[in-house]
Amino acid sequence: MPDLPYRAYSEHLKARFGQKVYKLPVNLAGSCPNRDGNLGWGGCIYCGEEGSGFECLPNWIGVKEQLERNKAYIGRNYGSRKFIAYFQAFTNTYLPLETFAQNIEAAVGDPDIIGLSISTRPDCISDDYLDRLAEITRGRELAVDIELGLQTVNYRTLAKINRGHTLAEFIDAVLRVKQRDFAVCAHLILNLPGDEEIDVVENAKVLSALGVQYVKLHALYILKGTVLGEMYERGEVQIISLDEYVERVIAFLEYLHPDVVIQRLIGRAPAKNTLFCNWGVSWWKIRDMIIERMKSRQSFQGCRCDYLNGKALRKFRGQL
Template sequence: MDDKPYADFGVFLKKYFRGKVQKISINAGFTCPNRDGTKGKGGCTYCNNQTFSPEYCNTDKSITEQLQEGIGFFGRKYPDMEYLAYFQAYTNTYGDLRSLQGKYEEALSVHGVVGLIIGTRPDCMSDRLLSYLSELSKKYFVLVEYGIESTCDETLRRINRGHTFSDSADAVMRTANAGVLAGAHMILGLPGEDREMIISHAERLSQLPLSTLKLHQLQLIRNTRMAYEQVENPEEFHLFDVDEYIDLVIDFIEHLRPDITVERFVSQSPDDLLIAPKWGLKNHEFTARLLKRMLQRNSRQGKMYVPSVL
């Protein structure tokens, strides 16, 4: 864990790269089976994809153009930096194999790009694609991030995810067995989930062969179904204040397997889209407060972790 009381993403990357590495988000023009009618329509109740797309990240530009623009920005300060193409917007394994290969290989052809991070759903990873990614991972860094969001099927139905936790567990295990790094996204504080249930997520995730984990607080975003649901039934939602959420995150990672890299604790949505909670903290400011609180509590990742069978 280096000098931090949790498994840090920067330390994780040092296992694979000698120098500085930067992710560059791209929008490769994917859609989602939960939007186009294959799984459902309207998408997840909390989702507005505008919340995680940088200005340079739009489909008017090619994958190459988006990456070159990002590299131009970061390269001014760090000319020797290497880059990971982050396929972030929507479901980035949703398409025919040839089309997917073309997108990934276009990204890898850009000078300075040394690997891929692919965000997707756990029900959108075919065996054929996984076999291709397995071969690709022998030459490049490849990490597949799955939107798991909750380990409770009732919650997944409520937020209209269109998959089960069993789908998530299966995808993560198949990915790891193929020799490809697997990551997970989780939202803490979804409606209907109390502290005990949230802690149980950490325990269940710990039984999966995950390499990385991203956490973020429940946020109400404009023009989402969840925002309207909260207005109609506010008693069903609990929006954490920052100190309360910090203690929840600490409780969560104390129950998390100590070798799972925690890449992120919070998400920052654009001010013009975010309804609540509005903490006014940047990610590094939140992390500094988290570390201070962990020191006060004599806390560390995995402190309460007990290996068990899923």
């Protein structure tokens, strides 16, 4: 078993590019179809005004300048010379096609950018955007991945959190992205109210069956001023214990295909107006808890990934 019981993103990047590679966040002045009335109002019940871009530079700064500023800071502090432009906050393909293309062209024009990571929703991926992305990146040695916010495969939970899409849209988006040979990174929250461990395991199975290349895990955090925050303050939301969350992450990793790269095991939240985040424990301590518990059990990613390629037919191949 390797030093880590899962396939870590940092090691994957080193192996692929032969050096340290860091993401440079880019914050665009976008929106979300689940906020502006196209699909719904208010967004997901847990989503704050800043979306996932609370650590980004202001979105009124141009793409090139954001990259230069972040490159200078990260390069100086982490010793990296090559970077991935990470279009992070909100729904980056929910922009007019030409605006989307201009933003991408601004990023790929930087010689230090060796990859693109574009965060969006499953219901905001279409052939015309993907074809334009393929056209812009054609002939360039760029690693391109599309980050899709799934959160859970449980379509009932998706409805409860006002996600605005179901599992079907995610499957459709993955298939379209993979047709262009771009990679897919799926975002999941393993402790959404209403989800149980069986849903966590099914998350791993669906992503493995679809051949998703990357995964980001994020424990649910609760912000003031959100629908979920109001529910939490009224005592209507129960959060599972930290120990149960650790067990869910381990179960997810055990059922996940060993080729899938884990970009993140646990996330962070904005310090301002946060009602609940990571059980009051530093994110890296939770990461270490997961690793130590897996090692103590001699557990590792994929050790229970035995459900693909006609499991029941193995009896005829002498594999049971």
